[in-house]
Amino acid sequence: MELQSALESRRSVRRFLDEPVPRTDLEQMVKAASWAPTGCNRQMWKFIILDKSDDIHWFGQFSGMGWVAKAPALVLFVLDPETEYWREDGSAAVQNFMLAARALGYGTCWVQGQIVPHEAAIKKQFVIPPTWRVLAVVPVGKPEKWPDPPVKKSLSDVMSYERF
Ligand SMILES: Cc1cc2nc3c(=O)[nH]c(=O)nc-3n(C[C@H](O)[C@H](O)[C@H](O)COP(=O)(O)O)c2cc1C
Structure with missing residues (x-):
């Protein structure tokens, strides 16, 4: 695609x-995530x-996580906040991952707001080092149906030349 x-x-x-999502496909998506840029090329992440x-x-x-628990696969994006740009690094990886998933015919969702209150429990459950952070969890699977496109602002609303 x-x-x-x-x-x-x-x-x-x-x-x-x-x-189920074949592991070879999941690995291809994670590979795409790991090609994302990182500040100073630190790559202090784990998928x-x-x-x-x-x-x-x-x-x-x-x-609020019932629908997440019905996905055939999840990927946790975990980063070491010792690197200054961990949120940016992780976000670039999530976006790469979701685009690679789409290209392979899979649907995903960036779930972050819903995991914030449960981060400590997630870290304990999946043996994540105490100092690391869980940025997002991304469910992956073939969609029941592709949702309609969301309303997006027009280019003229979000873009300008030379000045704000
Ligand atoms: C930083 C961030 C956090 C998000 N957190 C959640 C979440 O906790 N739960 C959820 O269902 N969707 C979450 N989303 C998905 C957004 O709701 C979705 O991207 C937005 O409505 C636009 O729809 P689209 O992704 O189909 O373009 C999040 C997206 C981003 C970028």
């Missing part, structure tokens, strides 16, 4: 078919793949 097509057709998907039902269902205990 062309990059522009992946950019324009990616959607946040929150309902998935009950079909934890969860594709066993017990691990995924564990998320279902938290309110």
Whole structure:
């Protein structure tokens, strides 16, 4: 799939078919994530793949995370905040990951707001070092259907030449 097509057709998907995601596909997505730029090329990140039902269902205990627990696979984006740009590094990786997933025909969703209150529990459950941070969890799977495009601001609203 062309990059522009992946950019324009990616959607946040929150309902998935009950079909496993082959590990080779997950590894291809993580490879794309790991090609993202990082401040000073530190690459202080870890991408934890969860594709066993017990691990995924564990998320279902938290309110608002029931739909996450129904995805066939999840990827945790975990970073060492000792690097100044860990949020930016992680965000670039999440975006690369989601575009690679789209190109392979998978839906994803950047889940961050919903994990913030549960970060300590997630770190304990998946044996993440105490000083590291969980930036986001991204569910992956074939979509039940591709959602309609969200309303996006027009180019003239968000772009200008020379001055603000
Ligand atoms: C930093 C960030 C945090 C997000 N956190 C959540 C979240 O906790 N739960 C959720 O369902 N979607 C979350 N989203 C997805 C957004 O709601 C979604 O990207 C937005 O509505 C636009 O839709 P689109 O992704 O289909 O273009 C998050 C997106 C970003 C970039």
